[in-house]
Amino acid sequence: MVEVTKGRTPGAGALFQLLRDGRPRTRADLAAETGQARSTIAGRIDALLASGLVTPAGEASSTGGRPPTTFAFDPAVRVVLGVDLGATHARLAVTDLASRVLATLDAPLAIADGPAAVLDWVVDAGLKLLGEAGRAHDDLVGVGVGLPGPVEHGTGHPNNPPIMPGWDDADVPGLLGARFGAPVLVDNDVNIMALGEHRAAWxxxxxxxxxxxxxxxxxxxxxxxxxxxxxxxxxxxxxxxxxxxxxxxxxxxxxxxxxxxxxxxxxxxxxxxxxxxxxxxxxxxxxxxxxxxxxxxxxxxxxxxxxxxxxxxxxxxxxxxxxxxxxxxxxxxxxxxxxxxxxxxxxxxxxxxxxxxxxxxxTGADAAVLGASAMAIDHVLSPAAVEARLGA
Amino acid sequence: MVEVTKGRTPGAGALFQLLRDGRPRTRADLAAETGQARSTIAGRIDALLASGLVTPAGEASSTGGRPPTTFAFDPAVRVVLGVDLGATHARLAVTDLASRVLATLDAPLAIADGPAAVLDWVVDAGLKLLGEAGRAHDDLVGVGVGLPGPVEHGTGHPNNPPIMPGWDDADVPGLLGARFGAPVLVDNDVNIMALGEHRAAWxxxxxxxxxxxxxxxxxxxxxxxxxxxxxxxxxxxxxxxxxxxxxxxxxxxxxxxxxxxxxxxxxxxxxxxxxxxxxxxxxxxxxxxxxxxxxxxxxxxxxxxxxxxxxxxxxxxxxxxxxxxxxxxxxxxxxxxxxxxxxxxxxxxxxxxxxxxxxxxxTGADAAVLGASAMAIDHVLSPAAVEARLGA
CATH class of the missing domain: 3.30.420.40 (ATPase, nucleotide binding domain)
Known part of the structure; x- marks a missing residue:
């Protein structure tokens, strides 16, 4: 028997994966598609509506009586920040959850100034860019960061990066996460570029x-x-x-x-x-x-x-x-x-x-910020992360 | 709206994935674990019972009234055949769906004799081994084959194999599948060995x-x-x-x-x-x-x-x-x-x-047959294959 923790909605994250394709569905559609009871679906839809990830999307056609409401994923409702840090240059982008770019920023930046100075700058520039995109800090649900050196995947910490003095084992997700109030994913710049190029072009x-x-x-x-x-x-x-x-x-x-x-x-x-x-x-x-x-x-x-x-x-x-x-x-x-x-x-x-x-x-110069944004979105919309948001 | 095709049971394959861990569960356990309606679960359990993959596994403890029946995956109910063909030697194993080896056979074999002669021999030897394992032909639900040369994954056909004269583009899955009456998966011997060593030892x-x-x-x-x-x-x-x-x-x-x-x-x-x-x-x-x-x-x-x-x-x-x-x-x-x-x-x-x-x-000499068996089992127990069996 699975115990249902009070205040959480297990299964809402899985239901959300169906809705990620953007197609509007009624509660009855979702019950038929999943084989789940109508009451179960109704509870999960309520939780997803409260999270803002899912919104009412108009009425379905009806053969009689009051037409039922449809629901769909609204990728514009929240945003992520993609951060591409190079040796001497930074590029930031605010995108929505469909990877649409809302605002970008380019600036010279010396990675060799070390994590304290560089990450301070990233927080200031990121929040400013969020404002320029017309979004509130609360709309930010995730941050993806690419660094110019090896990153240990499990921790998100740089590992003996040759051109990043002072960065070895720096807690980039912890330091940025505390300031942004959102989960921070970190990878090396080339993985991020591969992800961006793949998603956008292939x-x-x-x-x-x-x-x-x-x-x-x-x-x-x-x-x-x-x-x-x-x-x-x-x-x-x-x-x-x-x-x-x-x-x-x-x-x-x-x-x-x-x-x-x-x-x-x-x-x-x-x-x-x-x-x-x-x-x-x-x-x-x-x-x-x-x-x-x-x-x-x-x-x-x-x-x-x-x-x-x-x-x-x-x-x-x-x-x-x-x-x-x-x-x-x-x-x-x-x-x-x-x-x-x-x-x-x-x-x-x-x-x-x-x-x-x-x-x-x-994808040229956009590969890395697109990939950083995609990495953050993949995390934020995963079943486990969606349920953690609902339970919070 | 998903239309339910008559005679098929969509979702039974997914339900079966839960039961693959072997732990017995009641219908109520499964309803709680999936959020699906009791009536949905009951229909899917009936289909899985009819397939033989799932069997009643005794009664759950009860606080009163008639104790409910539990159900579990029974990996012993069906078998697969693992076939390892080398340049000059063949090894076959019949295993159950938990990869337990029930019977093995080693024999000299010249792959250069070509697909007609070699595959004829594989069918005869495989059916004989099935008998030695005490199993009927009907118990055989899948066959995995390793070949000593490149195999195109999508088709299961050898592709210009240097030490397999006459085998280029041979329809190994089709030829063996028609004789065995079961799906046949083919890969090169090294992939098969990697799979066997990984599953059995790491x-x-x-x-x-x-x-x-x-x-x-x-x-x-x-x-x-x-x-x-x-x-x-x-x-x-x-x-x-x-x-x-x-x-x-x-x-x-x-x-x-x-x-x-x-x-x-x-x-x-x-x-x-x-x-x-x-x-x-x-x-x-x-x-x-x-x-x-x-x-x-x-x-x-x-x-x-x-x-x-x-x-x-x-x-x-x-x-x-x-x-x-x-x-x-x-x-x-x-x-x-x-x-x-x-x-x-x-x-x-x-x-x-x-x-x-x-x-x-x-895993020594068993790596390849264990891997071939694992490849067949993975296919046979996948949600799509389970549902295809139920609908057949």
């Missing part, structure tokens, strides 16, 4: 590998429609896989021959600069390629081949149907993807490549 | 990588508790990943420098034989190591290092908490695993290796 693809080629290199894995995080949330860490033939190149991680030390946007910029080009940053490489510089185009294509050598192993291991290349170096046109394709199609088995497409990202 | 581990080091090399990936197959069912194909430094070694796949060409049991046997050792097969290497042969032990340890170079990339990409090494070369004691550990712990980032264990398989 929702029908079950097996997708998103690869960010920026200052560093990382990947987010979508397997069977879901983000795959691995045991500690470290899955997708491609940047420090050994690249065959690069055994003499030192990497900032302390190892030799890592992919990131050879094929990241920064590595390409550094190599071109050594030959006299004005390329302090990866973005400068993209500028040169766009201006028709042959050496820059050749360097990007070679970076593509080097990426391809590691991605061929990923194709054999994961058998994705789509590889999406994002990050600043993906903006250098077809040169990068052409180099990747060249090696992947040579090195992988036919079964894994016969339907494989390799493309550049579509 | 059910509590969410993220596990199973690596078979036999005549070939392959891996099965368990991510978040589920077998990850990829877009075409080709995930885990480690054998043809390029091994750094082995660019001059030809592989039977037509490429150069594949892991399998250097570190498989057969590759080690071939290299030792070239130095005069009597090692026509991988199993002979294991014999030599057990007899204390230094060259054989060194060769196995080097194969471990070579595997480690590719597994380090897998650790970065997948972040498993457990890597299980199976296949014949894993029987050479700690030499293989020691070589793997040496390279993986050197080449992977701390977050991914801090809680990583690398061990040898526990």
């Amino acid at each position: 929702p029908e693809v079950a097996d997708l590998l998103f690869v960010k080629v920026g200052t560093g290199i990382g990947a987010g894995i979508i397997a069977d429609g879901l983000l795959m995080r691995g045991a500690q949330g470290a899955a997708g860490d491609l940047g420090h896989v050994a690249l065959p033939g690069a055994e003499d190149v030192p990497c900032r991680c302390g190892n030799l021959g890592c992919l990131e030390a050879v094929a990241s946007a920064q590595a390409v910029a550094d190599r071109l600069r050594a030959t006299g080009a004005a390329t302090p940053r990866g973005a400068d490489v993209v500028e040169l390629v766009r201006a028709g510089d042959l050496a820059a185009a050749q360097a990007v294509r070679q970076a593509g081949r080097d990426l391809g050598a590691v991605l061929a192993a990923c194709v054999s291991l994961l058998n994705p149907s789509t590889i999406v290349i994002g990050g600043v170096l993906a903006e250098a046109g077809e040169h990068l993807v052409a180099g990747i394709r060249e090696v992947v199609y040579r090195r992988s088995l036919p079964l894994a490549t016969q339907h494989l497409r390799i493309v550049t990202a579509r | 059910p509590e581990v969410a993220d596990l990588l199973f690596v078979k080091v036999g005549t070939g090399i392959g891996a099965g990936i368990i991510a978040d508790g589920l077998l990850m197959r990829g877009a075409q069912g080709a995930a885990g194909d480690l054998g043809h990943v390029a091994l750094p430094g082995a660019e001059d070694v030809p592989c039977r796949c037509g490429n150069l420098g594949c892991l399998e060409a250097v570190a498989s049991a057969q590759a080690v046997a071939d290299r030792l034989r070239a130095t005069g050792a009597a090692t026509p097969r991988g199993a002979d290497v294991v014999e030599l190591v057990r007899a204390g042969d230094l060259a054989a032990a060194q060769a196995v340890r080097q194969a471990g290092r070579d595997l480690g170079a590719v597994l380090a990339a897998c650790v970065s990409l997948l972040n498993p908490s457990t890597i299980v090494i199976g296949g014949v070369l894993a029987e050479a004691g700690e030499h293989l695993v020691a070589g793997i550990r040496e390279v993986v712990y050197r080449r992977s980032l701390p977050l991914a290796t801090q809680h990583l264990r690398i061990v040898t398989a526990r």
Whole structure:
């Protein structure tokens, strides 16, 4: 026998999952769809109406008598905040629960200033943006945060992040959650970008590998429609896989021959600069390629081949149907993807490549905030979270 | 409004999922647990009783009046057949729906004889084994088959399998299903072994990588508790990943420098034989190591290092908490695993290796039939399959 705790409504969270598709239903529709008693449905609908997640959606057509009321999920009634923190830049977005962007904010930000200063700024900027979106603090039901380093999935704490001094094991969910008064989900920036790109541009693809080629290199894995995080949330860490033939190149991680030390946007910029080009940053490489510089185009294509050598192993291991290349170096046109394709199609088995497409990202600078927002929404609308709200 | 098709019982499959844990429940327990009306529960229990999957399990204690009947899933009432086909050998097992092995059979078998001859033999041997287990043909509700080559997951057809002449695109589920009168699920042998080892030995581990080091090399990936197959069912194909430094070694796949060409049991046997050792097969290497042969032990340890170079990339990409090494070369004691550990712990980032264990398989020769049986059971007891049986 299941004991029903007073003041809670077990099963309302599961009922809500039906309504998430947005289609209006009467109480009778829901009773027929679930096999649950009318009285049970009525109690759960009352709880969901009180939560604001579900609203009356007009009257159903009727063959006689008073037409019954329909109910539907109203994604506009609450909002989440998506936060994308990079090494030197932040982007925030307020979205509703259907991921519609209501307001965004971009600002320079030094992650190296440490968690106290950075998270203070995030709270101030987030609340201000909420106001700009015309929403009250009470409307905020969740926050998603992407950080530029490894994050332990179970705790949401950064784990030895190389470019985030002072952040190791910082309680980001606790610190932000106390200030925002809402649950805070944290993941690394690449997982967040993979989620954003997948939801916004490739929702029908079950097996997708998103690869960010920026200052560093990382990947987010979508397997069977879901983000795959691995045991500690470290899955997708491609940047420090050994690249065959690069055994003499030192990497900032302390190892030799890592992919990131050879094929990241920064590595390409550094190599071109050594030959006299004005390329302090990866973005400068993209500028040169766009201006028709042959050496820059050749360097990007070679970076593509080097990426391809590691991605061929990923194709054999994961058998994705789509590889999406994002990050600043993906903006250098077809040169990068052409180099990747060249090696992947040579090195992988036919079964894994016969339907494989390799493309550049579509969501651009929005990938991370869209993904952070999606992560927060997934949490907030889960059966357990909906019931916790109802019982609160 | 959901229309209820005559003769079917929608929702009975979902109700059955509750009962799969084996705990006896009364109709009132089930009504309380699901929020469904007593009359709904009664109809679904009747359908499940008629199917044989659920049986009366005695009376509940009562505070007065006639004690109510409890109902439970009876996993002994039906059986599945697990079939493990190798290049030169077959193993079959009849298990009940709790994976308890009722009878097994081992036999030499040449997969190269082609699908007609081999599948005929499987049907004869399977039906005979069913009789030996004391079960009627009608008790058989599903068949799981592992094949020694790539299998397209959607169709269950082999896809260009290199050591299975005549099998390309053979309709194994159709051919066997017609003869057995039960659904037939097909996957490659390594996925099947991963599933069997995971269920039998590591059910509590969410993220596990199973690596078979036999005549070939392959891996099965368990991510978040589920077998990850990829877009075409080709995930885990480690054998043809390029091994750094082995660019001059030809592989039977037509490429150069594949892991399998250097570190498989057969590759080690071939290299030792070239130095005069009597090692026509991988199993002979294991014999030599057990007899204390230094060259054989060194060769196995080097194969471990070579595997480690590719597994380090897998650790970065997948972040498993457990890597299980199976296949014949894993029987050479700690030499293989020691070589793997040496390279993986050197080449992977701390977050991914801090809680990583690398061990040898526990299920031995039973891994594949246990996995094939588990695959069939998962299918047979799924909500959709249970309802299809009820409606039949």
